[in-house]
Amino acid sequence: MGRSPCCDESGLKKGPWTPDEDQKLVKYIQKHGHGSWRALPKLAGLNRCGKSCRLRWTNYLRPDIKRGKFSQEEEQTILNLHSILGNKWSAIAGHLPGRTDNEIKNFWNTHLKKKLIQMGFDPMTHRPRTDVFSSLPHLIALANLKELMENHTWEEQAVRLQAEMTKLQYLQYLLQPSSSNSLNNSSSSAFTDIDSINLFNSLSSSTQWDMGSASLQNLSNPSVSFSHMPDLQVPCSYQTPLNKNSTDNTVHGAEFPVLSQGESFSPKSPWQQLAAASSSTPSPPSMVPPPLTESSINNLADACSTSSSYGGSVVAAPSVWPELLLEDPLFHEIA
C-alpha cells in the first residue's frame, strides 16, 4: 500500500548523527519511550524523520546493544541460522541478544559470506559449489593416496575407500536437485539445507574425512577438517514464525518444531525428513549392516571407477544406491 511520506519531506536532516542529536533522542526515549516514531522527532526537538530516529535508536543507541567482535559461538549461530532462515536478519538477530539485524547483516556480508565463498561453499545454499565439488573425489584421492598406500593394509584401504565413496555418493545423491532416485521420487523438496547440516554432522562423526583445506566448522581457521566438526545444532528457539502471515513452520518442505525457550533444535535426519515429507516413502529399513566381503568391496570398486568416468557428477546408477547405502555404517549412523 502507500509508502510513508515522512522521509520524502524536505528540510529534514540526513546523514551521520551528531552527539547532540544522539543525546536528545536518548533523553526523550528514556523519559517517554519512543511511542510513535513519526511524532517523535518533533517532540524530541530533532530535525529528522521518524524512520531515521528509529534506525539510530535500534542500531546504535539502544542500551542493550552488544558491541565488539562476534564470538565463535555467535559466528556459528549465525551460520546455522542463516542456513535455515536465509537472509532473515531480524529473525537471526532475535536469537543473538544484543546484536542488531543490521550488524549481523554487515558481518555476514563482510566476513562470513566471503569465507564461505573462499571455501567453495555457496553462501546462499550453504552447500558445496558443484564446480568445486565435482572434483572432490579426485582431490581426496590424491590427498589420501600416499597415506593410504603407506600406512594401511589392503583391507583397511578397502574399508576406508568404501566409507569415502559412500559418503561422497550419498552427499551427491542429496545434492541432486532433480534426483530421480527411487527413494525420493515425490519429495525432492524435502531435501533442504538441514539435510546438508545433517550430512555434515554425519560426515564429521565418521573418521578421517580430512579435506586438507577447510570446513564450515571453524571459518577463522582455514586448516580444519570435517573430522573435528561439532554437531551443527541450532541452539535457539523457533517461536518466531518464519512467515508473519502464517503459523507454518516449514521451510522448503522441511518441518521445524516450534520449541520453547532454551530448548535446542536438532534437525531430523534426511531419512526422517523423507519419511515425514512423503507418506508413501517407506521408512529406512532397520537392518544390521552386512559384513564387508570381497565381492561387496569389488562392487564398490566398480562404482568408484564409474564415478571417475563421470567426472564426479552422478556417481552411480540410482538403482545401485539403496544397496550401497545400506551396506554403509554411515547410513545407520544417519538413520
Next chain:
DNA sequence: AATGACTGCAACCGCGTAGTT
C-alpha cells in the same frame, strides 16, 4: 609521505504489510 584500493559500518532507500479510517 602520497595515493589508490580495500574494508567495515552507519545510514539511507524502497518495498511489503499490518493497522486504521
Next chain:
DNA sequence: TAACTACGCGGTTGCAGTCAT
C-alpha cells in the same frame, strides 16, 4: 473495500579508516 499511514525489513550506498604499493 479502498485508500492511507506507520512501521519493519532487507538491500544498497557512502564515507571514514586501514592497508598496500
